[in-house]
Every structure is written in structure tokens, then in C-alpha cells.
Amino acid sequence: MRVDYHTHTDLCKHADGHLEDYIRHAVSIGLQQIGCSDHAPMPAGFDDEHRMNDEQFGQEYKPDLFALKERYRGTIDVKAGIEADFYPGTEAWTNSFLTATDFDYVIGSVHFLGEWGFDNPVFVHKYDEQDIDVVYQQYYDHIKRSAQAGLFDILGHCDLVKKFGHRPAGDLTAVLREVMSVVKQSGMAVEINTSGLRKPVHEVYPGDAILSLVKELEIPVTIGSDAHTPADVGRDFETAKALAGRYAGGRVSIYTRRERSEVRL
Ligand SMILES: [Zn+2]
Numbered sequence: 001m002r003v004d005y006h007t008h009t010d011l012c013k014h015a016d017g018h019l020e021d022y023i024r025h026a027v028s029i030g031l032q033q034i035g036c037s038d039h040a041p042m043p044a045g046f047d048d049e050h051r052m053n054d055e056q057f058g059q060e061y062k063p064d065l066f067a068l069k070e071r072y073r074g075t076i077d078v079k080a081g082i083e084a085d086f087y088p089g090t091e092a093w094t095n096s097f098l099t100a101t102d103f104d105y106v107i108g109s110v111h112f113l114g115e116w117g118f119d120n121p122v123f124v125h126k127y128d129e130q131d132i133d134v135v136y137q138q139y140y141d142h143i144k145r146s147a148q149a150g151l152f153d154i155l156g157h158c159d160l161v162k163k164f165g166h167r168p169a170g171d172l173t174a175v176l177r178e179v180m181s182v183v184k185q186s187g188m189a190v191e192i193n194t195s196g197l198r199k200p201v202h203e204v205y206p207g208d209a210i211l212s213l214v215k216e217l218e219i220p221v222t223i224g225s226d227a228h229t230p231a232d233v234g235r236d237f238e239t240a241k242a243l244a245g246r247y248a249g250g251r252v253s254i255y256t257r258r259e260r261s262e263v264r265l
Pocket residue numbers: 008012014039228
């Protein structure tokens with residue numbers, strides 16, 4: 001099976017193309033499932049400049065997504081997803097937002113440490129103003145808490161903090177083991193996200209250190225391109241497939257109404 005469970009749309013203001021453009025591209029390259037997972041709104045209009053707002057969610061994303069799911073039935077299985085942020089203090093809001101819609105799956109991602117959008121190229125200079133080891137500690141603390149929150153199905157790009165190539169000096173082995181054992185207990189899948197190959201780090205998220213733990217702990221995986229332009233749907237699928245083969249027995253998780261099942265690639 002060929003799938004892509006991580007795609008965006010122009011509603012997030014930093015991607016091109018309508019939902020249907022992504023679906024069309026998925027059909028053209030022969031995917032059997034396309035997961036639409038644009039950035040969810042956050043409470044009080046936080047970060048509205050990089051995501052849809054509540055109104056756009058209710059009036060465009062949600063109705064369009066469910067209409068397209070119907071329209072493409074029999075051609076491609078369109079999965080109704082969303083990428084929601086884990087941001088400490090917003091859990092209750094996020095829970096009511098996520099449970100009000102019949103999503104097929106929810107990706108939970110950490111994009112903020114405090115107010116700092118650490119994966120935003122505009123704020124990359126902030127890495128130079130702090131201790132990278134501390135940044136990594138904070139990041140993995142958030143990842144662990146995102147898994148404990150019980151809000152999400154899939155752990156999105158779970159070493160995103162490496163995006164611009166900053167690496168910690170200290171050894172993270174024990175931290176990663178602790179985090180991934182919490183992820184295992186949560187029942188979440190870890191996303192193999194190929195977008196890192198297109199970023200300064202030039203690596204899939206997550207790297208071998210985490211994927212080795214995925215294998216050892218038998219944590220399920222999903223595959224996503226994190227496409228922010230329709231032509232990137234399915235990008236580097238073969239690379240992701242090879243990693244799923246090496247670290248997850250060639251099985252990938254798929255979701256319907258937030259129920260997980262597995263297929264062989
Ligand atoms: Zn994005």
C-alpha cells in the first residue's frame with residue numbers, strides 16, 4: 001500500500017494549493033490513501049499568521065475535507081486528519097477542538113518552546129542565543145508530555161529540533177529511551193516524516209537513534225511527506241518505506257475515525 005499521512009494546504013498561509021490539489025496529486029502518483037492534516041487553529045488566535053483560524057476551519061477546511069472524502073470515494077481513500085500543536089496549558093481547549101470533529105486521525109506536534117516557534121526559519125537566530133543542550137532537553141520534555149496528554153494518535157516529526165542542523169553536545173541516549181517508552185505506553189504511532197530531507201539537516205525525522213528505539217519497543221509507524229505544496233505529496237516514499245521495513249517490520253499504521261490498524265507496505 002502507498003500512503004501519505006501528512007499534508008498541508010494554503011489555509012495555513014505557508015503552503016500552496018487547495019486540499020483538492022493535494023488529493024489530485026496523490027491520485028496521479030497512485031497512492032491508495034491521502035491523509036489531509038493541515039495545522040489546526042490554536043486558542044485565542046495564537047499563531048494565526050501560520051495556520052487557519054477557527055472560522056476557516058469551520059467554514060472551509062472541515063466542510064471541504066468531508067465533501068472531498070465523499071467525492072473521491074472509490075478513487076482514493078481521503079483521510080480526515082489534522083496536525084494539532086502540543087502547547088502546555090492548552091490541553092483542555094485542544095481536547096474540545098479535536099473531539100468536536102470526526103477526524104480519522106490527529107498528528108500531535110511540538111512547534112513551540114514557550115513563545116519561540118523553533119522550526120520557523122524567521123526565528124532560527126534564537127538557537128545562537130541559548131545552550132543547545134537545554135533546547136534539546138526542553139524539546140524532549142515537551143515531546144514526552146505530548147505523548148502523556150492522551151490527545152493525539154501520531155507523534156509528528158519527533159526530532160524536529162534538529163531541523164537547522166543544531167546538535168547537542170551531551171549524550172541523549174537515556175532521555176530518548178525514557179521518552180520513547182512513554183510513547184510506547186501511549187499507544188501512539190511515530191511518524192516517519194520525509195520533509196527533513198528537504199531541510200538544512202537533510203535527514204528524515206526521526207533519525208536512527210529514535211528509530212532504533214521504535215524497533216526495540218515495537219512502536220508502530222506512519223509515513224508522511226509533510227507536503228506544503230501539492231507536488232511534494234508522496235515525496236521520498238521509497239526512503240520512508242525502506243525505513244519502515246528496517247525498523248517496523250514493513251508495517252505501517254492507517255486510521256479510520258481514530259481507530260488504528262496496520263497494513264504492509
Ligand atoms: Zn507547516
